[in-house]
Amino acid sequence: MQMASGSAFQLDSVNPMPSILSELDAVARAVFEALGYPANIAAVRESDRGDAPYQCNGAMAAAGIAKKRGEKVNPREIAAQAVEKMQAHPAMGQLEIAGPGFINITPASALLTDRANELLSNPASGLAVDTPQTIVIDYGGANVAKPMHVGHLRSAVLGEAIKRILRAQGHNVIGDVHMGDWGLQMGHLISELAEEQPTLSYFDEDYQGDYPSESPVTMEDLARLYPAASNKAKSDTDRMEASRIATAQLQSGRRGYRALLDHFINVSVAALKVGYGNLGVEFDLWKGEACVDPLIPDMIAELKAAGVSEEDEGALIINVDDNWDPKTRKGTPPVMLLARTGAVLYHTTDLATLVDRKAEIDPDKIVYVVDQRQALHFEQVFRGAAKAGWYERDQLFHAGFGTMNGKDGKPFKTREGGVLRLEDLMEIMQDAARERLKTSGIGADFDVEERTEIARKIGLAALKFADLQNQRMTNYIFDPERFTAFEGKTGPYLLYAVVRIKSILRKAAAMGVDTGEITVEADTEKQLVLSLDAYGRAIELAADKYVPHVLCEHIYRVAQSFSRFYADCPILADDVAPVVQSSRLALAKATLLQLEHGLDLLAIEAPDRM
């Protein structure tokens, strides 16, 4: 929207028109400033009462300020002065003073119309931040050879959404899977393979030649070797010792074991790429704990030399809390850099990863999307990194999350009680989706292939939306039936909204009706545009606190506003005038564009029809 020429209003926004709310907000601020009050007291916000969509409460604060200055004015008077000036601005529609001096604001229809047309031409309008940052998202976190569990699923789904949301704001975001590939599980794999195939060159300490480039194991082998070893080690201390020794030798650089590790990692990465890919999750970096191990000796030397670390009963630690009391265990316990045995620990690899990221990327921020149960670990690591002077404490953020539980309230497991495999989970969801399609008669006339693809998309959307719509810290219960329902706040409901608009657009095309300029008239149209306008704010909030549920809530509201609009404003009926048809069709399309844009940020894909 263009400001009236010669207007006395100075707007400080850089975007041509970030949102209706920001436009109104800028006007209110300029007016309060012109009246001699600080601009910030005039902030316009969404109204919590039904009288008008927005409100400005600046008059009350202004009256307080006036009183301190010794003037005697009541807030209603100030509101009346402000309204008089605001009214002169073309962005303002209906203004009214309520109660002690609240200003209720209804924007001008022209403003709604302009905004709607802008969103039609660019659904990402108003999302960009002024100063983009470089941000690393550490998520996924699968462990090599160990099966993925629901924590890894949540990390992948939440992390992917957070990454995409930040990217939509224009940040340079780098997703790193940070695989767990440096612990005892590697020793288990090596020692178990040594039992199975002792003649492999990797186990011959005198072997000097090159090792084969072909892996001696497949993913299936790894999936078999790890549980075999870890089960034996539970009851057999000698077997456990063999795994420990293999781990220690690997970590101290034994050539054959290093070569095996590379094979294990390559085989796992290939499998993980498929698994994450099926989930719509993509990483920019496939780094892990093992790849930062070479940085550890120098890092430790630096920490020692700087006096950041200290010896403690044979271990090397960093004290990160002056009030830490080992007796009562109150406060934040120290970082463990080296165990008494000299072994490196989870703290150590995470600190080395911070060193690596500083050197390679130098990010403004790093966000760890990891189970809330690791909160203390990250607090310790972050404090350690700040004490070392590598990062400011507030550059590092742990975006923790709760668990997905079974009906028993415990972290979800398979029916057999074993750890869950991602493939199994997706299959459960797809079965539930297929069942839904059958009972609701959707897609009955489509061929098998298309129906399978639809069920896949519904299953995924159901699972992801169910996960993302919760405030991330809360635990929730895995309930495939509820997740796949077409009614209520579910993924399938949103897919249905998308598909419905797509089908309206197809039908319009077949009838020769095209989209045109949007002119916002009916109340339900206004409501829809106001809903669409809140997109940027939802993204901002979701990005600032790393809470995708805010975006979920927004998308759901838009879908509901669309339903009300469509019920009230038929588009293709013959008694609707052609310009009105084109306008309504265009508004439907603007809605579709935003729904698709938003769902894409959640990594949710909709079918073309269903």
Ligand code: ARG
């Ligand atoms: N592999 C770890 C686990 O399974 C998660 C890794 C999280 N990221 C990190 N930088 N520590 O618990």
